[in-house]
Amino acid sequence: MDSLPTNKPVRSHIINMRHMEPAERLAAVCTAAHLGQQEGAFFSGEGVLPLHIANGMIENVIGKFELPLGIATNFIVNGKEYLVPMVVEEPSVVAAASYMAKLAAQGGGFSARAEQPIMRAQIQVLGVTDPFGAKQRLLEHKESLIEKANSRDKVLIDLGGGCKDVEVHIFENSPVGPMVVMHILVDVRDAMGANTVNTMAEMLAPDVERITGGKVRLRILSNLADLRIVRAKVELEPSVMDTKMYSGADVCRGMVEACALAIVDPYRAATHNKGIMNGIDPVVVATGNDWRAIEAGAHAYAARNGHYTSLTRWEMAANGKMVGTIELPMALGLVGGATKTHPAAQAALRLLKVSSASELSEVVATVGLAQNMAAIRALATEGIQRGHMTLHARNIAITAGASGPDIDRIAKALADSGDVSVTHAKRLIGKD
Numbered sequence: 001m002d003s004l005p006t007n008k009p010v011r012s013h014i015i016n017m018r019h020m021e022p023a024e025r026l027a028a029v030c031t032a033a034h035l036g037q038q039e040g041a042f043f044s045g046e047g048v049l050p051l052h053i054a055n056g057m058i059e060n061v062i063g064k065f066e067l068p069l070g071i072a073t074n075f076i077v078n079g080k081e082y083l084v085p086m087v088v089e090e091p092s093v094v095a096a097a098s099y100m101a102k103l104a105a106q107g108g109g110f111s112a113r114a115e116q117p118i119m120r121a122q123i124q125v126l127g128v129t130d131p132f133g134a135k136q137r138l139l140e141h142k143e144s145l146i147e148k149a150n151s152r153d154k155v156l157i158d159l160g161g162g163c164k165d166v167e168v169h170i171f172e173n174s175p176v177g178p179m180v181v182m183h184i185l186v187d188v189r190d191a192m193g194a195n196t197v198n199t200m201a202e203m204l205a206p207d208v209e210r211i212t213g214g215k216v217r218l219r220i221l222s223n224l225a226d227l228r229i230v231r232a233k234v235e236l237e238p239s240v241m242d243t244k245m246y247s248g249a250d251v252c253r254g255m256v257e258a259c260a261l262a263i264v265d266p267y268r269a270a271t272h273n274k275g276i277m278n279g280i281d282p283v284v285v286a287t288g289n290d291w292r293a294i295e296a297g298a299h300a301y302a303a304r305n306g307h308y309t310s311l312t313r314w315e316m317a318a319n320g321k322m323v324g325t326i327e328l329p330m331a332l333g334l335v336g337g338a339t340k341t342h343p344a345a346q347a348a349l350r351l352l353k354v355s356s357a358s359e360l361s362e363v364v365a366t367v368g369l370a371q372n373m374a375a376i377r378a379l380a381t382e383g384i385q386r387g388h389m390t391l392h393a394r395n396i397a398i399t400a401g402a403s404g405p406d407i408d409r410i411a412k413a414l415a416d417s418g419d420v421s422v423t424h425a426k427r428l429i430g431k432d
């Protein structure tokens with residue numbers, strides 16, 4: 001791989017990007033991000049993931065499954081510009097993120113901050129006759145437990161990470177009787193951290209049994225990474241949201257009202273949060289991270305107070321600006337898992353030019369916020385179908401049998417007619 005300076009600023013706005021051919025776009029992205037030819041080849045070349053590497057990643061491999069990789073433009077987070085790689089099968093997601101980032105850039109972009117990368121692992125202890133006594137004994141042994149947890153992963157300790165604390169939770173009335181659950185809180189630095197904390201939890205189990213007098217059963221991380229929270233924010237003058245049909249003030253009011261429904265109603269919150277994950281998952285996938293872990297953490301966090309609710313808030317501030325915020329756990333790595341083994345994931349990280357897992361989390365949360373902004377802006381005004389179906393029309397044209405230049409021609413005719421359906425597309429192609 002080319003050795004690349006990560007400190008050269010990226011230009012996140014690429015003029016006319018949407019009208020380019022994929023090869024032209026790739027060249028423009030590489031120029032804007034100062035990536036070499038070899039790096040670019042990891043995004044588009046044949047055999048980007050060689051079969052022998054794929055075969056080393058999971059079991060019973062017979063091939064590879066490809067998805068489109070698009071680049072969201074215009075992102076500014078904490079004053080730094082980013083071109084954001086997104087791997088996703090759904091149309092309008094990349095366009096929507098790019099559009100909202102473009103609007104946000106008028107006010108200086110987004111701000112974001114990740115907390116320390118602390119993960120939890122749980123050690124479940126059963127058969128303890130005195131759970132409260134056991135809790136106290138475990139806490140009395142806190143220092144030696146932490147020391148033992150940190151005795152193995154020298155690399156992590158040298159990086160400033162490692163086990164930092166111990167918590168003990170008691171469930172007096174579980175279906176199988178009283179239960180003591182010890183948590184270890186581990187700073188995993190630039191790893192997602194699952195394997196790291198699982199190893200520590202398994203190592204501590206015999207000590208926990210000796211101290212509590214109980215039987216250890218599960219030893220595994222929690223995906224509710226509630227100490228590894230990331231927050232992102234955007235503040236906008238309402239006039240930024242002006243459209244041909246609606247005043248910015250009206251759009252903002254509609255967005256605040258749309259968010260209010262997601263706050264109070266789990267039926268709406270599920271869809272609202274799905275829209276947020278439309279932005280988050282594609283970046284998580286592109287960087288080789290574990291999107292199931294991110295999904296599990298996000299939804300568990302959304303339900304943490306016993307009521308499933310929105311991961312974002314949209315409000316009007318006293319100064320007249322609209323303020324959008326997002327808060328959720330974000331267990332991402334720059335090392336570990338597939339981040340280092342998948343060549344395209346490595347290239348994606350180099351395109352992003354993030355220097356820590358925390359910085360990656362800040363960008364990913366921001367894309368989630370931007371995606372939510374796009375969805376509720378559309379929903380609160382003209383509705384989702386015009387923008388979404390116009391872009392989905394190319395999929396429909398392909399499904400109906402169009403190929404080559406016919407795809408765009410049929411897609412445009414579908415979008416212009418307002419009837420974006422396979423039946424209509426087949427009629428236009430002359431197949432019906």
Ligand SMILES: CC(C)(COP(=O)([O-])OP(=O)([O-])OC[C@H]1O[C@@H](n2cnc3c(N)ncnc32)[C@H](O)[C@@H]1OP(=O)([O-])[O-])[C@@H](O)C(=O)NCCC(=O)NCCSC(=O)C[C@@](C)(O)CC(=O)[O-]
Binds near residue numbers: 017097271386
């Ligand atoms: C789709 C848009 C952006 C069109 O919006 P528009 O007003 O037609 O866009 P435009 O033609 O004026 O372009 C504005 C900017 O959008 C971007 N853009 C626009 N088109 C493209 C394109 N072809 N390729 C690349 N970028 C594109 C691009 O940045 C462009 O700036 P420019 O390049 O001109 O300087 C808008 O209608 C939108 O944001 N809609 C929302 C779409 C959305 O949320 N999609 C997610 C899928 S739906 C879903 O699954 C979730 C949901 C909705 O259920 C969640 C929920 O309920 O909360």
Ligand SMILES: NC(=O)C1=CN([C@@H]2O[C@H](COP(=O)(O)OP(=O)(O)OC[C@H]3O[C@@H](n4cnc5c(N)ncnc54)[C@H](OP(=O)(O)O)[C@@H]3O)[C@@H](O)[C@H]2O)C=CC1
Binds near residue numbers: 153154193
């Ligand atoms: N419930 C879940 O979410 C579960 C997820 N997983 C999977 O676990 C994987 C992620 O585990 P993870 O622990 O991140 O991966 P790894 O074990 O692959 O990597 C972590 C290790 O990398 C080394 N390392 C090198 N540089 C750094 C650095 N800068 N910061 C931190 N560590 C560094 C550390 O030690 P050293 O060099 O000594 O190895 C560390 O222990 C994913 O594939 C995920 O899918 C697994 C089980 C459950």
